[in-house]
Amino acid sequence: MWVPLLALLTAGLVSLPRCPRGPGPFLGAAARLLAAAVPGWCQRPENRCVLSNAATCRECLAVGPECGWCAQEDFMPGKMQKERCDTVLSLIKRGCWSDSIESPQVGVTLPDKQVKNIQVTPEEVTVQLRPESEVSFLLKVQPLEKYPVDLYYLVDVSASMHKNIEKLNSVGSDLSKKMENISLDLRLGFGSYVDKTVSPYISIHPGRIHNQCSDFDLDCMPPHSYIHVLSLTDKITEFRNAIQKQKISGNIDTPEGGFDAMLQAAVCQSHIGWRKEAKRLLLMMTDQTSHLALDSKLAGIVIPNDGNCHLKDNVYIKATTMEHPSLGQLSEKLIDNNINAIFAVQGSQFHWYKGLLPLLPGTIAKQIESQTANLSDLVVEAYEKLLSEVKIQVENSIQDINVKVTAMCPDGSRTTGLEGCKNVISTAEVLFNISIAMKGCSATEGSQYVTLRVLGFNESARVNIQRKCGCHCEDSMKHQRTCISELFQDATSPSSNGSGWSSSGELSSEQCKMEKNHPVCSGHGGCVGGKCICHKSKFGSIYGKYCEKDDFSCPYHLGNLCAGNGECEAGKCKCFSGWEGDHCQCSLSLQKHCINSYGQICSGRGTCVCGKCKCTDPSSFGHLCEFCPTCRTACNEKRNCAPCRRTNLSQITLDQCKTSCTYRVHYSEQLSECASDDPSHFRIFFIIFIVTFMIGLLHVLIIWQIILQWNNKIKSSTGYRGSPAKKDKMFLPTVCTKTVTYRRDKPEEINISKLQVNETFKRNS
The missing domain is CATH 2.10.25 (Laminin)
Structure with missing residues (x-):
């Protein structure tokens, strides 16, 4: 009998709503039983605002957008635990004046004078956010029909591309006819590129420096990194004349300097003649891969590309001093200048460029057929595909601000903003749901902005973000006391003046820093009277004198934080004595x-x-x-x-x-x-060896000197005549005489010559 009754009571305790906190668990359980028996006993169920136990107004606002803080001085007089942090409706019911409630509004505002965009609306939006809040609005993108088009041909003029260059002669007029159904205003431009003009990319032999094709008896133009030949023009004859005059060039290695030329063509807007109101297409024709960043180190070029325009007399002058651009840098410049790139590639290298497309948003790759002149069709197909894709990229990311873009395509599908909508017909309307959420207030308050850029369009939307993290009661010394819970005021107030504040009226925030350059309370709490009041977290507890410790941000080992052998401090395990390792394991x-x-x-x-x-x-x-x-x-x-x-x-x-x-x-x-x-033994041995060697050398020198003196004595005692037994020819120098005697085999041929009386004689020893 008692078992079913106890089970029923237990189920009631678990399922009943929580009542206001009582002095103990037993009384709290009794209160819940009374709530079941007496309707209306618990008139105010607890919520996360109350459960947060927020010590300050700022902490209360960080709990959630539904929370408010009552800054009324005489709020609930005579009660110690006033619970100033609660939902706005509850605070009003409990007697707090509505104008004393700190609860910043969250919403979306459009400027009074809204500039009307042609394709992207609205152009500018302002959102007000507070911690843990989120707002949403719709962005409409509607491409125009027969939009103006600027098409710039960037052609690889190495020797292997000569057949494709010949095909360009007929492209101008043919393309203008085919584009009539797409655009009524088409302009064409032209530029050429090869590679950096240094070794090992080109031959620097004196006979080939100006003509890389001299070995093949061909007249080629000098190698160059990038030359802007023809600015964008609607005169097709000028385009054809520029193509007819174009000569091929050459280099040594297989990759070309195409990305160097692409970046210059994108950023040198005044040289190229890009129009603001036109759809900008940059078509690069090649049959080889392109050099990437760091490749130029082979030539000793180590200065990173600065991404700026460096054309002088339409020639790129920084090719020999700056590196090739990186893919990220090239992508950034193409997007910033609203340029869609088309890679027209002949041969097997088409797959290399196709693999780069995910890294270069707003680009497309097409393969050139080797036999038929399909360049006009290629451009038309690429342009139509670009028009049928509408994508959005978020720029200027902000800390603690999360921007989510969802594309609502005409066919009913939903994708992310960067994936966008495909197969969109002309003039169709594409909607994007923009959700902006604010996580916390670790960054500086104030107004910031993000940019929603529609890839390939010359229009974008700006979203101004206003953070609301503080309370008005913090601005006035008279009302600062109402920004802090009475419980914490009593626990932290100094005894000097009984007001809870220093004589200067400023909180000693420096006492709440672990080190001078560290954030207040490690960025995880508020400073009240020189002491840290740690924030609450749904992940776990934050504690420590400076709120530097927690029980959730450090690595776990076998299910235990820091293996149970250390404390989590600043995201790293601080091991107890006798333990080590990243996990204190x-x-x-x-x-x-x-x-x-x-x-x-x-x-x-x-x-x-x-x-x-x-x-x-x-x-x-x-x-x-x-x-x-x-x-x-x-x-x-x-x-x-x-x-x-x-x-x-x-x-x-x-x-x-x-x-x-x-x-x-x-x-x-x-x-x-x-x-x-032992090194000392080696030193002694070395010294003995040197001394012995020197003594031996001295003995050898002495003996050598004795032998020399003995030989001199023998020579001095011997006459100038040789022994009669010697029959060979010999030179007999006279000793202290004025005659020189030569002895030959025949005595009658001996000649004796006399020296003059005043002639100097020198004795040979």
Whole structure:
């Protein structure tokens, strides 16, 4: 009998709405039972505004858009727990004046003087947001029929493209006829490119520097990075004349400098002649891939591309000093200048350009057929496809502001803004639902804006965002006290004047910073009377003197935050004593697995992490970093740790012992086996070797000098005549005479010549 009754009571306790907080769990349960028995007992069910226990008005507004703060001074007099943070309707029912409730409005406002766009409306919108709020509005995009078109041909004029250049002669008039059904105002322009004019991209041989085709007996124009040949014009004859005069050029490597030329054609608007009111198309014709950023390092060019126009006399002059643009930079410049790019590619490299399309929004790739002249059809097909796609990209992203764009296509489908709508017929209306949400107030208050850019259109929409994070009661010293809950005022008010504020009337926010350059209360709380009041979070608790700790933002290990062996501080685990690792999952006792046979941690060449060595010396390897061909020997390592067993060590030596010889301080192994390679022995041996060598060298010199003196004595004692036994020819110098005697085989041929009396004689020794 009692079991069903208890079950019924338990179910009632769980399912009943919560009543106002009571002094204890038992009385709270009793209140809920009374609520079931007496209708109207709980007239004010609790909500997240009340449950937040917000200490300040700013914290209350951060809970949600439905929350308000009563800044009335005599609100609920005589009650300690006034619960100033509640829903606006509840605060009014509880006696708070409506003009004393802090609750910024959220909404969308259109300017009084709205400029009418032709294709994108509205042009400008202002939204008011507060934390955890969201607003939405519709953006309408309606392409015009027979829109003006600017088409600029950017042609690769390397030698392999000569047949495609010839096809351009008939493109002008043919294309103008085919575009009559799409646009009544078509303008054409032309530019050529090859590659950067430095080695190794072109040949710098004197015979080929001006004519890269000289080896083939062809007259080619000098290589160039980009030349703007013809500005946009509606005169087809000028376009055809420019094509007929165009010569081919050449280079060495396979990729070309197409992206260098594309960026210049996009940003040099005055040179090209892009019209603001026209649909801008940039068609690049090539049969090879293009160089990307960092490729120019091969030529020693390391200065990043600045994305600006550098045409002088219609020639790109920064090709040899600035790198190729990156894909991100090229995409940014195409979008900023409302240009749709068309890659007209011949050959197998078409797939390379097709793979780049996701990285270059608003671009399209078409393949040139090698036999038939399909360039006109290619342009028309590409243009019609571009017109049938309507996409939106969000620019100027703002912290804590989330912009969501949903395309509501004419066929009834819904996609994201960047995917957009496809197969949209001309003049069809495309709607985009723009939702803007504000998460928090970590960024600066004030007015900011985002841009909604329709890709390929020369019109966009601007959304001005006004953040509402603060309260009016914070602006006046008279009412600042009403911005703080009475409970926290009593807990934090200083005893100097009893007002809860300093004599200067300013909160000591510096006392709420962990360090001077850190945010107040680590950005997770409010400063009240020099103490941090941490915000509430639906993910977990935020605590600490400076609200620097929490129980949810750090990594988990085996289901426990910081493996249960540390605290979460500033998003990183701060391990308790005896634990280490990013997750505090490793015990310091595991360091025993990192000690080598000599007692060193990781052989003194690394650090021990969770029982495994991470070698810090790049030349060492092994489980214990024990192998190091270019490092000192093991004996040197043992010898370096030997002083750690002594007493009265200097601080420097003591620090070294703690880092690399922690486990060798009491190590008693003798170093006798290392005496053979002690550096002191090598020094002594080297000194002895040098001394012995010098003594031996001195002996050799002395003996050599004695031999020389002995030979001189022998020569001086011998006459100028040779031994009779010698029959060979020889020179017999006279000693201190004025005659020179030559002895030959025949005595009758001997000639004796006399020197003059005053002639100088020099003796040869």
